[in-house]
Amino acid sequence: MTYCLGMLLRDGLVMMADTRTNAGIDNLSVYRKLRILGEEDKSVIAVASAGSLSTTQIAIERAIEGMVAPDSGMIERLDQVPKIRRAAFLLGQAIRKTTHDWQEMSQAGVQFDASLLVGGGVGNERPRLFMVYGAGNFIECGPETPYLQIGELKFGKPILDRALTYETDLYEALKIGLLSYNTTIHSNHAVDLPIDIAVVRNGQARAELTYRIQPGDGYYGQLDALMGDSLRTAIAAMPPPPYREAAHAAPGPARKLKPDPVAAE
Amino acid sequence: MTYCLGMLLRDGLVMMADTRTNAGIDNLSVYRKLRILGEEDKSVIAVASAGSLSTTQIAIERAIEGMVAPDSGMIERLDQVPKIRRAAFLLGQAIRKTTHDWQEMSQAGVQFDASLLVGGGVGNERPRLFMVYGAGNFIECGPETPYLQIGELKFGKPILDRALTYETDLYEALKIGLLSYNTTIHSNHAVDLPIDIAVVRNGQARAELTYRIQPGDGYYGQLDALMGDSLRTAIAAMPPPPYREAAHAAPGPARKLKPDPVAAE
Numbered sequence: 001m002t003y004c005l006g007m008l009l010r011d012g013l014v015m016m017a018d019t020r021t022n023a024g025i026d027n028l029s030v031y032r033k034l035r036i037l038g039e040e041d042k043s044v045i046a047v048a049s050a051g052s053l054s055t056t057q058i059a060i061e062r063a064i065e066g067m068v069a070p071d072s073g074m075i076e077r078l079d080q081v082p083k084i085r086r087a088a089f090l091l092g093q094a095i096r097k098t099t100h101d102w103q104e105m106s107q108a109g110v111q112f113d114a115s116l117l118v119g120g121g122v123g124n125e126r127p128r129l130f131m132v133y134g135a136g137n138f139i140e141c142g143p144e145t146p147y148l149q150i151g152e153l154k155f156g157k158p159i160l161d162r163a164l165t166y167e168t169d170l171y172e173a174l175k176i177g178l179l180s181y182n183t184t185i186h187s188n189h190a191v192d193l194p195i196d197i198a199v200v201r202n203g204q205a206r207a208e209l210t211y212r213i214q215p216g217d218g219y220y221g222q223l224d225a226l227m228g229d230s231l232r233t234a235i236a237a238m239p240p241p242p243y244r245e246a247a248h249a250a251p252g253p254a255r256k257l258k259p260d261p262v263a264a265e
Numbered sequence: 266m267t268y269c270l271g272m273l274l275r276d277g278l279v280m281m282a283d284t285r286t287n288a289g290i291d292n293l294s295v296y297r298k299l300r301i302l303g304e305e306d307k308s309v310i311a312v313a314s315a316g317s318l319s320t321t322q323i324a325i326e327r328a329i330e331g332m333v334a335p336d337s338g339m340i341e342r343l344d345q346v347p348k349i350r351r352a353a354f355l356l357g358q359a360i361r362k363t364t365h366d367w368q369e370m371s372q373a374g375v376q377f378d379a380s381l382l383v384g385g386g387v388g389n390e391r392p393r394l395f396m397v398y399g400a401g402n403f404i405e406c407g408p409e410t411p412y413l414q415i416g417e418l419k420f421g422k423p424i425l426d427r428a429l430t431y432e433t434d435l436y437e438a439l440k441i442g443l444l445s446y447n448t449t450i451h452s453n454h455a456v457d458l459p460i461d462i463a464v465v466r467n468g469q470a471r472a473e474l475t476y477r478i479q480p481g482d483g484y485y486g487q488l489d490a491l492m493g494d495s496l497r498t499a500i501a502a503m504p505p506p507p508y509r510e511a512a513h514a515a516p517g518p519a520r521k522l523k524p525d526p527v528a529a530e
Contacts, residue, residue, distance in 0.1 A: 159496070162451065174508075186426050199509075222503075
């Protein structure tokens, strides 16, 4: 399983990815899923991948080595893109072609689906963030919902919806992102540390921070404990449900068995 | 979409279900998905359903009206089961037969999958809780993980994993369950109020509480506001990530473009 998260904020971009892959639950490995490409101070292209590892690894390599782009008919390479949007386009075409090649050769039913988050900027371009689908199409992140997720996204989405806004500070967003991972890791053991992170600040054509959070990381452990404690404390302080009293005021017996079980009480 | 939750605790059983069904996102309706069956002070059989409404409605009606059970070859009815386990078995057989009938008649690709939570007890039986699958097989809830979910379960699972234990008081569990619904509703608009709830206390062959929480419910609104506030307050009080300093102590430049993008930094 995979969980990748990109957050596009007023001050820049935060990208995160776990590193756990599996070919069946009995075959777990650690692979890098967040790659920071680009030439320092000229461009930064952060690529996070989910889905078939054979598809994403080869597709990214194709885009790096150069491939013939539709419409232009020219060979284009990731290190020559004029804008980050073209990097998302090129990577989308690379995934599309790679998936197509595999599927032609494989037995029916094998899945080569893959998706990417592509974020960053070229030159003095303000960072942008895209989600690239297996068909090569992509969507862009905007300030109304300042994040994009791929992979195992549901466990960690509510905390983003409640705590993250476009105005959130970059390192506060990184903290919220880690809590989103922490929530996911508690409920799905196929996502786990190490977690790779990257922070890109507006106006810098490079990653201000790239880091791998290893298992046993002290700060992550601190967040984990604080999250559990504060959640339990908050819930305990909330008032009890009033419904027993409400039902008592207008008592109704348990419904008897009868042929129409869907009638309103 | 549907989210149903059953919690089996030291003191009894709490069952919850939303009421929103859809035949496409443009065709939303309210249907009861939690049915409280049984004869008061003799038995309580709480049935929550997810999946195809045509399957679950008909299957429950078949089990109520009576159907030939495998092995015994006798007609068995929900109001005659000697134990709650037999109710789960009978409902499983009813789903299995109903799904099978529909599928024979339908065009390929139409889904009649359905699943149930079945909880309660017959006579002085201590409440038990089962998850019944479409094939008729079922599993039982135990104290290690004191809840079962069907439907849209991922958004609301982390809060259960963090706050609910077998020892949790029945009405505290109801509060935690509502927060699990609240978290789900924030992230998936296909789940929403009204929410039906039932509480069964050990030693009572009836529901101590059955209630429908309507849109605009004051207590639900209070929980919603408290949850958002306490989450944001807790996150703001957590220390900032230390990784920028850690990375600075052992600086590494952004990786340059090179053919092998998966090499470790």
